[in-house]
Amino acid sequence: MLMSPAKKKSNTEDYLRMYRQMVRIRTFEDNANQLYLSAKMPGLTHMYSGEEAVAVGICEALKVTDKITSTHRGHGHCVAKGAEFKQMFCELLGKEEGYCRGKGGSMHIADQSNGNLGANAIVGGSMGIATGSAFTAKLLGRDDVTVCFFGDGATAQGLLYEVMNMAALWNLPVIYACENNGYSEYTTTAEIAAGSITARAEAFGIEAHRVDGQDVLAVNTLTESLVARARKGEGPFFIELMTYRYHGHHVGDINREYYRPKDEERDWKENKDPITLFGAYLTKEGIATAEELEAMQADVRQDAAAAVEYALAAKYPEESEVDMHVYTDVRHALA
């Protein structure tokens, strides 16, 4: 399979960036988790740790102008699509400098400048939006591709089938990326999804793939090819990415043995961690030394710590913001 020569400067640079992006996601989530546990962060949040190869493998195959729609477990997609720690932590803490000026929070970060149309707190809620984004590209003759991230749990939503039907009918440049982390909230996927997940897409004539979501190169390689084809009007596509979430459904979901054994979690963390696996690959291939990777991790940790510190000290929005952005053309909706 040929990589697009225009995009690639060298594999080394790409690989190191993918590694760094996965580390950034993991580090972001570790900090977010600590903020929550130390009661510095309002609301609730859903950790992406363990699934980094999915977001990074896919987003590294996209251009800035390509779009994604994200989910309640969306920090990883946001980082992978190019967001900055500072504005992300500010948003998590409800601060004015957040990506959404503190109005969205963890479950609604949108970063339009990088093509992130926003996380969605309604499971499956963004499937229509992603398909519509692809519709725009087709209608206006743009070559954008849109990736719709959703979980295995969202395959139970009827909206998916309505929009896959239309995307297939109209050959829309959209890739439905199903992150199958094995659990639909507090229930194993086997209990909520009958039959095959990829077969659902295939029923509409959509080409569907199943890939190891812990292998960032496998994910990236597959996505690169599907994105290129989608740009040519061969979409839509469907990918089922087999992955695992290290935390519970949300940060407060601590006692989860009733639905998931600890042994299973340990096995994924020890043997299938996407960062560890890719780090081993990079050292084995001589692309980076263990020390260089450790230095990169330390660098990212420092970035994150500085961003957290900044966000904690940042100011909240003025109260007068409360009725702003209700309508585009009315500065204060209640004035």
Add this chain to the structure above:
Amino acid sequence: MREITLSQAVNEALAEEMRRDETVFIIGEDVAEAGTPFKVLSGLVEEFGAQRVVDTPIAEPGFMGLAVGAAMTGTRPVVDLMFGDFIYLIMDQLCNQAAKTHYMSGGKLSVPLVLRTNLGATRRSAAQHSQSLHALVAHIPGLKVALPSSAYEAKGLMKTAIRDNNPVVIFEDKLMYNDKAPVPEEEFLIPFGQANIKREGSDITLIGTSSMVQVCEKAAEILAAEGISAEVIDPRTIVPLDEEALLKSAKKTSRVIVVDEGHQSFGITGEIASRINEKAFYHLDAPVLRMGAMDVPVPFSPALEDITVPTPQGVAENARRLMSREMIHAA
């Protein structure tokens, strides 16, 4: 001035805006060759092609969601929802997604989308094809709601809606598609949030929406013959609402009846009456009356259906009560 039907007016508005702006497209069930069951869109697919007049599967949440995403990324969809009753099917996409995107993104994203649908009973269509559900969406911040009362209004409001950068829901009265009214040939827009004083009067204000504007005008005729001077006001859009104009009239006449075809309880009539009560209380000489559709599912039988909606006679009768010295609910 030439007279055209409300249906033709909507068609013209869409065609003009689609010619003006190539990002405008129509999407919905049977909008293309069929031109919708009410034939409002006939001829548009021939001019603009199937790319911009898009027939969808019968999947309201799907095409509504698709339109939200399309609007967020640079187009101006006009979603055709065949019957207003189907709005329940698209509630998540309309109210959780379209209405909140601009706010939740801190103003970064916007959803310039028009949802065209209808309202109105007495078409013998029973309870799932006759509802007037505009109050449901008017309740949701982030949505604008327009209620055209004539062909002229339908054209001017539709053109404004398409140019608006917010999600706008337009409810046309499905019984008025063939009603003719003078509509200028030259282009015009009707701004949102500017009520229209359809008839000046001094004794009582009749605030009507959509087809209830006609009902109020007929009631005003009846009353005029009896020496009662009724002012008829059409708010045109209920979000935004031209509160100032309504209050001004209420203060002038000191008696108000609000007439709307949505169910009377928890609806538009109650909202408007409440605002007048709050802001014009010391100018009121009688309680503000609400007249909405009866709080029952719309029945099929003509004998039953006709009594569920306000009529000119009913409005006139209530106006007489307010004008008399009757003690209304004042025990």
Add this chain to the structure above:
Amino acid sequence: MPHEVIMPALGMAQDTGLIVAWHKAPGDAVKTGDVLFEVETDKATMEVEAQADGFLNQVRHHAGQDVPVGEVIALIGSTAEAVETGDAPVTAAPADATALPAGHNVIMPALGMAQDTGLIVAWHKALGDAVRASDILFEVETDKATMEVEAGVDGFVAALLAEAGEAAPVGETIAVISAKKPENAVKVSRAGAPAPAAPPASVQPAPKPEAKAAEPNTPARKPSAPVRADRRILASPKARRLALEQGLDLNRLVEAGYAQPYHAADIDILKSLPAETGATVQAASRRLTAELVTDGFAAFADWAKKHAELGDASALLAGLAAGSLARDHATIAVESFGQSRCYSVPAGPLNGITRADPDIAADLHLRDLRMSPITCVALGAEEAPVLTLTRSGAGLSITLECASHHLTAAQAVALVSEFAGRMEQPLRHLL
């Protein structure tokens, strides 16, 4: 003086005591040490003994009632069922509740929006009269209107604590209606002067037409429009606002018998109501009396005749009266010895007074009865205010009678005060 039986403080943090039972009945003879009643606090029940000999009277709280500590709950008097006025003079202030007969307290009602006092225009019942709850007991005038007030309970008029013509604060007790025919009925004026103990038979309230004479052709008008029990007026917000802005009293519509609720259109009716109709002049009358110990007028008239060539004593009276009216110019009609003369009185010294055409409506009538044996008048108001001069011992009695629309209460008081001052020291007028 009667002995007060007080709710005792028994507990540490006791605010009230519950009367469990009375061991003596009203009218019973009691001796010191007799158990009078049982009281229950939060802790216990105990018997309370009488602290005086006498008769148990005026039991104000009954078994089952919770009474604040320190409150008088009964009196022990020297006679059974007697109203204990003791040695106190009959002029005892009416506020002294212990001197009042037991019964239902009739209070000055609050009728207007911003009314502090009410002027008693007339009592329709005399002391000792039997009354029914629906009987008109008295007429009261507020700043805006006059209205009749019903007794409210059946019984006997046991006390009248304000005279006609007197104002009493809203909420204050102005009469007592007892269940039994009172033996020692009390009648006092608020001014403190003992009211003449007129025999009940002679106190015939003038039969007065109800204050309802207005145009009979107004459709909303009902002969007896109901007045709400809570005295609230049903009116639209707009009607209330217009009334407030224009200083109009919606009570007048109620009195005139217009049906509620009132709307903005009724404000026009309210504005068109005659200030007072002829029939209501009497009903809305004011009567004020001043007593002068010395009469300085006779000497002044002599002085004026000799030194100022002002020989017409009636003209002098007219001058003093006009000066008291606080107007630039006034026409005064003086009746004396059955003759009536009209004077035109300009502002300034008395020598500008001229006789006026008797057909001109006078601003004020002055009835000079100093030479008459009559000592007290209550003839009611006429077309204009009437000042009556009567002899009172060595001094003079001045009575003003007028309708409420002639003069406000304050103007009436000012007129009588000014005129009394001038009659006492006429030279003051010249200064």
